[in-house]
Amino acid sequence: MRAVIMSRVGDVSVLEEREVDYPRLEAGDVLIKVRGCGLCYRDTLARRGYMRAKIPVIPGHEVSGEIVEVGDNVLGLSRGDLVSSLIYVYDPRSSECREDSENICRGNMWIGEDLDGCYAEYIKLPYWILDKIGDPGETRPEAYSFAACVIGTIIRALKTLGEAKRGEYVLVTGASGGVGIHAVQVAKSLGLKVIAVTRSEEKAKLIKGYGVDEVIVYRDKFSEDVRKYTDGRGPDIVVETVGGPTLDQSLRAVSRGGRVLVIGNVDPKPQQVMLGLIILKEIRVLGVLNSTHRELREAIRLLREGLIKPVYKTIPLDVNYIREAHQILESGGAFGRFIITP
Ligand SMILES: NC(=O)c1ccc[n+]([C@@H]2O[C@H](COP(=O)([O-])OP(=O)(O)OC[C@H]3O[C@@H](n4cnc5c(N)ncnc54)[C@H](OP(=O)(O)O)[C@@H]3O)[C@@H](O)[C@H]2O)c1
Ligand SMILES: [Zn+2]
Structure with missing residues (x-):
């Protein structure tokens, strides 16, 4: 073959x-x-x-x-x-x-x-x-290839580990990527208010077609803009699909007592983290390793029922x-x- x-x-x-x-x-x-x-x-x-x-x-x-x-x-x-x-x-x-x-x-x-x-x-x-x-x-049938790794992983992040509740604010980093653009959609299907960040004006236009509430185009920093859209409080949850390059901004943006769900890291080198932010804001930083059967089945259902494009x-x-x-x-x-x- x-x-x-x-x-x-x-x-x-x-x-x-x-x-x-x-x-x-x-x-x-x-x-x-x-x-x-x-x-x-x-x-x-x-x-x-x-x-x-x-x-x-x-x-x-x-x-x-x-x-x-x-x-x-x-x-x-x-x-x-x-x-x-x-x-x-x-x-x-x-x-x-x-x-x-x-x-x-x-x-x-x-x-x-x-x-x-x-x-x-x-x-x-x-x-x-x-x-x-x-x-x-x-x-x-090809659309179901990434049911487990992309959609199931996001379900595990938001529902199983992140315990997202309807009406909460979620920030999605790397929102144009394979994981990011589906994270935007899964979050909307759960009744969350979604703020997406991307580095590209062009991609921002496309992201707007997927039901996002706000898209922020940034160069180096986005935490202050994100806080503006959440009455200064910051999002309850961050779905971190980029990792090293954006984590510091995500920790600065997230609300006190918020959750940062770390799905991705595009830069495998060791990273520096401001531990003070995690302690003083009592942030829960949760790693997410793909999905289980339960989440895969739910991902398949979301695709089959057309709830995720x-x-x-x-x-x-x-x-x-x-x-x-x-x-x-x-x-x-x-x-x-x-x-x-x-
Ligand atoms: N935990 C898990 O089980 C799991 C499952 C699947 C994937 N992953 C991981 O998740 C990450 C994303 O995967 P993917 O397949 O979605 O990748 P992808 O399609 O390449 O998307 C990543 C997005 O991140 C942004 N980005 C890339 N490099 C960046 C940089 N240097 N600085 C800032 N932003 C950058 C880009 O978005 P913008 O251009 O919009 O900024 C890009 O579209 C990878 O680390 C992957 O290994 C983990
Ligand atoms: Zn994968």
């Missing part, structure tokens, strides 16, 4: 197109014909050596597709089913691996890093990390397109997701 592999760590030239063997199923596995494989900023971190991926590896962890073969001992899924996947494989028999926190189990194997991923025509995955996305006649561009399974998409992600130029549709 055709695949794009990462043969070593480095710049985009380490992504190479190859003919590789079909995956061999083991008990519990299904073979999936990839219909959508989302390109995540995390892929660029893995490519640059920050995620300790096995080498060589087929990258890509945001996958949806059609089951074309079913291995032994598979329960609840059959050929022809359309499915979306969690982005890691957990051990369902481990006593440590609890429901609703399977994302943080020790020993989880990350797809596209520890295991081969979806920059390929086919992928094998164990049945227990998959959920059905609806009818086989679904016209946009998936924002993406499709590209072919072609190394030149994939290299270019990696470069756009790395330069902070993306709007929504790129999805490979092999």
Whole structure:
């Protein structure tokens, strides 16, 4: 089958197109014909050596597709089913691996890093990390590729960990990105008032089309502007999708007793944090590691019911397109997701 592999760590030239063997199923596995494989900023971190991926590896962890073969001992899924996947494989028999926190189990194997991923025509995955996305006649199966990593993660951030309440103010940083533009929409679906920040006037115009209450275009600082829109109090919640470059401003903007939900960090170097801000304002800073089954199912429902408009561009399974998409992600130029549709 055709695949794009990462043969070593480095710049985009380490992504190479190859003919590789079909995956061999083991008990519990299904073979999936990839219909959508989302390109995540995390892929660029893995490519640059920050995620300790096995080498060589087929990258890509945001996958949806059609089951074309079913291995032994598979329960609840059959050929022809359309499915979306969690982005890691957990051990369902481990006593440590609890429901609703399977994302943080020790020993989880990350797809596209520890295991081969979806920059390929086919992928094998164990049945227990998959959920059905609806009818086989679904016209946009590719849109469900990022249900877990993007929408499920935002649900975990806002609902499960952040305990967002209707009417609260939320600030979304990196609002044009794959995570950001969907965070704006999930927040609106929860009845929150959304302030988005972006560095680009052009992207600001596009973001306005997704129901945001205010968009702030900034160069270095945004905390004072954000506070103006919240009667000087600051937002109750920040969804931090950028990390290092914006965290200081987010801590300054957020209200006293507020929550800062850290989903992303585009700069993996160690960062400096003003601990005084966290202490004096009693800010709760919460890390968010992707989603669990419960959140994946909710993400699928939001997509299926049209409550979230998936924002993406499709590209072919072609190394030149994939290299270019990696470069756009790395330069902070993306709007929504790129999805490979092999
Ligand atoms: N916790 C999790 O489970 C999880 C899940 C998915 C992704 N992530 C992480 O979340 C982050 C975002 O991922 P993504 O796939 O949404 O990436 P993306 O599509 O590239 O979006 C990131 C956005 O951040 C802004 N940005 C980028 N570089 C910046 C910089 N140097 N300074 C300020 N703003 C910058 C840009 O928005 P503007 O141009 O609008 O400012 C960009 O569109 C990544 O770190 C990724 O690894 C984490
Ligand atoms: Zn992802």
